[in-house]
Structures are given as C-alpha cells and as structure tokens.
Amino acid sequence: MDLSAIKRKNQEFWEKCFDKSDCDYQRLAEKDWKPLIQWLHENDVRNILDLGCGYGHWSIVLARAGFSVKAVDYARSAIGILKKWSTEESLVIDCEINTVQDIISESEFDAVICNSVLDHMMREDAQVAMSNIGRVLKRGGIAYVSFDGPEKDSDTYTMLDDGTRHYIAGEFKNMLWRFYTDEEIRGLCGNFRVMRFNTQHSGKRDIWIQKL
Secondary structure (H helix, E strand, O other), X not given: OOHHHHHHHHHHHHHHHHHOOOOOHHHHHOOOOHHHHHHHHHOOOOEEEEEOXXXXXXXXXXXXXXXXXXXXXXXXXXXXXXXXXXXXXXXXXXXXXXXXXXXXXXXXXXXXXXXXXXXXXXXXXXXXXXXXXXXHXXXXXXXXXXXXXXXXXXXXXXXXXXXXXXXXXXXOOOOEEOOOOHHHHHHXXXXXXXXXXXXXXXXXXXXXXXXX
C-alpha cells in the first residue's frame, strides 16, 4: 500500500472540497463567539495561529476581535476563500499554504487553533502536528484542538494499520479520518496540561491545552 499516494489523494480531496463547495461559509462566523473571545483575553492572548483554517471562519472572528492572526491550510482553494473574505471585511490576516506537519514559524504564538484537523491524517502525522503546535507556542500558551465523534459507516473504506480510515468510494472518497478515543486524545496531548475537555452531543471533543 502506497501511503504517500494515499496522503496525496487526501490532500486532493480537501482541495476539491473547498474549490467546489457551495457552503454559506460566512454564516459560520455568526454564532455567539463571546465566550471564546473572553477566554482568550483571560489567558492574555494577543496573537493566534489558525492551523488547518479551512474556510477561515475562526480567523475572521478572531481578526474582527482585534487579535493578530496567521492562518495556514494546504488547500489553495481554502486560502483563496479566506483571502477574499478578509479583503471584503478589510481585515489583515497573514495566510500561508502549508501542511500542519510542515509548518515552520519563527514566531511564538499565544494561542493555536486546530479545529477538526488532526483526525484527518494518519496518527504519526498527528503526533508530528502536536509537536509542531508545542514548538510554535510560547511557554504558557494555549491551544484548542478538536476531534469529531464516531462517523456513520455509509461509505466504503479500508482500515490502515494505525486505525485510520481511507475512504475508497462514496461522498468521502480519498478522505482520511481516524476516530480517537478520549484516552488516545489525552495521550496525544500528553506533553501539555489539559485545561478543558468537553464532549458535545454529536460526540465531538473540544480540548483546550496549555504548553508547560
């Protein structure tokens, strides 16, 4: 099994996903974000790295609130959407096309956002990504990471050796996704202090961690 080809197909899936999406992505930024903004202020956050930004709604909300924001995604179509959106709102957001595993930054960020990203890569890549999050965070900095709940088995997939699903047919063809148990998530975040661990009704887990 050619894992490099599988990973490349996964990237191509997300590129097409954002390129052809008819999602009303601007509505994603219209929920009540006040608790998040308050939490960030309470933790003295000023600059934020949004890893795997997707449509960029987190970046937009944070830039609106006055934070300095850098957004990273490997899908050019996603970064294109965010650049257009930020220009329309006259917001300054530093955008970069890159993978979470390959991110290089000389800056130390007060906070990192990584929303529903780590479970769309193989476990070893998720471990590299977590190491990178720790590297770019300042000491005492905080990070938000989230993992989706169990998915319905409506599409055909093969199971890779590390437990990652590689979808080979249907709507999610070529996508990678791995379900993480709570214990596995805590293990992945083992070099950080867990500040909050919340499980939503959908099964999605939201975790705030702090660099020691």
